[in-house]
Amino acid sequence: MATHPRTAPLTVGFDLDMTLIDSRPGIKAAYEALSAETGAYIDADLAITRLGPPLEQELAHWFPDDRIRTMGDRYREIYPLFAIAPTPAMPGAHEAISAVWRLGSVSAEDGRGRAIVVTAKHEPNAKLHLAHLGMEPDAVVGWLWAEAKGEALREHGASVYVGDHIGDVRAARTAGALSVAVPTGPCDAAELRAAGADVVLDDLTCFPDWLESYAAERVADSA
Structure with a gap:
C-alpha cells in the first residue's frame, strides 16, 4: 500500500x-445612536461605505482628536445593543x-x-x-x-x-x-x-x- x-x-x-x-445595518444603527447621544453629526450612510479600517479612523471624520478615544469606547459600549440583531x-x-x-x-x-x-x-x-x-x-x-x-x-x-x-x-x-x-x-x-x-x-x-x-x-x- x-x-x-x-x-x-x-x-x-x-x-x-x-x-x-x-455589518452595515448594525453599524449604521450604532453610529446613529452615538450621534443622537452626543449631538455630533455623523453621516452613517457614508461611514458604512468604507468599512474595514479601525473604528478610530472613521471617528476622526466626526470628532476632534481629543474626543476620539472616548467616543470609540462609548461606541463599543453601545454597539451590542444596536448592532448585533440587525446584522445578517x-x-x-x-x-x-x-x-x-x-x-x-x-x-x-x-x-x-x-x-x-x-x-x-x-x-x-x-x-x-x-x-x-x-x-x-x-x-x-x-x-x-x-x-x-x-x-x-x-x-x-x-x-x-x-x-x-x-x-x-x-x-x-x-x-x-x-x-x-x-x-x-x-x-x-x-x-x-x-x-x-x-x-x-x-x-x-x-x-x-x-x-x-x-x-x-x-x-x-x-x-
Missing part, C-alpha cells in the same frame, strides 16, 4: 465585516466555514481543518456577532488591522486568508498566506487584484468549490 507524507490540517483565516457578516450573515458564510472543516485536512486521520476569524472589530463584539449567527470558528482574534492581522494569522498557522479589503490582502502577504478576496465590501475586484490578491471570488458562495480544488492540489503536492 502506498503511503503519503502527512501535512497538518489547513487553517483558513476569515475577515469579519463584509466578508462573513453584512453574508451569503455563503456558514458554508465557507463548514467547507474548511470538511476539506481542510489532507486525510481524515489528520482531523478537520481549522477556521479562524481575524478582524479589526473589538473582539468581544466580534464574538457576539458570531454567536448570534450560529458561527463557531476555532478562534477569534480582534482589534487588528492590515499587517497586524498578518502576525496573528502567522501565529495560528493560517495559509489562506479570506477578506474583502486591500488591508486584508496586506495581512495575507505579511503572514505569507494565500490572499483570497471577495469584492463584497468597499473594494472592487480590480482594486483587490491590483493590491496583490492571489484569488478573487465573486462572493463566499464560490469559496467551497475553490477550496475543494485547493485542497486537492494540496494533497497532490504532499504525495
